Amino acid sequence: MPSHYVLTLSCPDRPGIVNAVTGHLLRFEGNILDAQQYNDLETDRFFMRTVFALESGAIDALRDTFATLADGFGMRWSLRDRDVPRRVMLLASKFDHCLADVLYRWRIGELPMDITGVVSNHPRETYQYLGLDGIPFHYLPVTKGRKQEQEAQLLALIESTGTELVVLARYMQVLSESLATRLAGRCINIHHSFLPGFKGARPYHAAHARGVKLIGATAHFITADLDEGPIIEQDTQRVSHHDTPQDLIRIGRDIERRVLAQALRYWLDDRILLNGHRTVVFAV
Structure with a gap:
């Protein structure tokens, strides 16, 4: 054949x-x-x-x-x-919903890839319910004054494992300009906001303060400029004045999961081409 x-x-x-x-x-x-x-x-x-x-x-x-x-x-x-799986590394922090979703979709064959490792700035016990047996796990804490050393360890892991794509599955650490530049075009982040609105670490609270009626999530390539990278996929959901910031966070978790999964699916099937600060996505 x-x-x-x-x-x-x-x-x-x-x-x-x-x-x-x-x-x-x-x-x-x-x-x-x-x-x-x-x-x-x-x-x-x-x-x-x-x-x-x-x-x-x-x-x-x-x-x-x-x-x-x-x-x-x-x-x-x-x-x-197309029969050769892509090699992907997953990075996560305390919130594990995106990591759990990607692992589930990988296990059922929806996201055909080789996972080269899971990296976190939190210990393995944080993910005790995710079933990481057989998946290399690397605990790389970020401590004051040692961020450069931690990123050097991370980059060494990426290179030594032949990782083609790094996925920031709610990895709540801002990559340095140096590392972001090194990973240009091969690192996808899921941001819990419909960019370019509400950048930064607490977008749901900012959205609630402005009384928005739609919230969303954005998957984009990372760049040295925070939350400014080329956008791959986005989705939204309607909310109302009844919803608290915690409601927005709960609703947002579902949006984040499906947006990240779709972006990763596009990348695994070579459907994303960079076009300057934008992307061309050949969707099905």
Whole structure:
């Protein structure tokens, strides 16, 4: 049986891109199963995601020759075997609802990935009900004056495990500018607010103080600017004047879980392409 691959790319827009890409796949007898494309008229950039079937013995030659084609168009591109799970590290703090939800969806096969570890600034006992047996757990406390040392340990773990994506599943620590820069494009955060509104650590309380009628959650790539990274997924739910800050927190937990899961699902299936401060998300 042929293997399935996913090719993603972005480049300056010009005539002939689709013809060149599909013609190259045809040259190696690749069978296109799904194709999506988008032209951003504001930036004049072209984005494409293509899933194709190919005899596995031909992929190396296709990849090598595609590199030459890509250079000619100035492409940023990725070509991946869909049967190879992505390697993901999960970071969490005291609140465990997002971590629990991701682990559940992983266990039932909804989020196909290899978990390289769970990292927390709280001890393992904090998650005694989550069933972490068999998952590497790393307790990296953040103490005054030692944040740089803690982040060095975290980065060493990320690199030594071959982690491709870091997920901040309500990890309530602000990453330093240095670490955020190192993880650019491969670290997703779930923020408990409908960004760009109500940034920071207590958005539900701030939302309640303003009497909002909608609350939400946002999954975004992290950047050195707090809560300013390219947005991947968002959702909202209506609330009323009857709701207290604690009600908003309770309602928000459900929104956070599903928004993070959807963003992670998109990333695992190569559906997210960066477009400057924005993203192109090829949803199903």
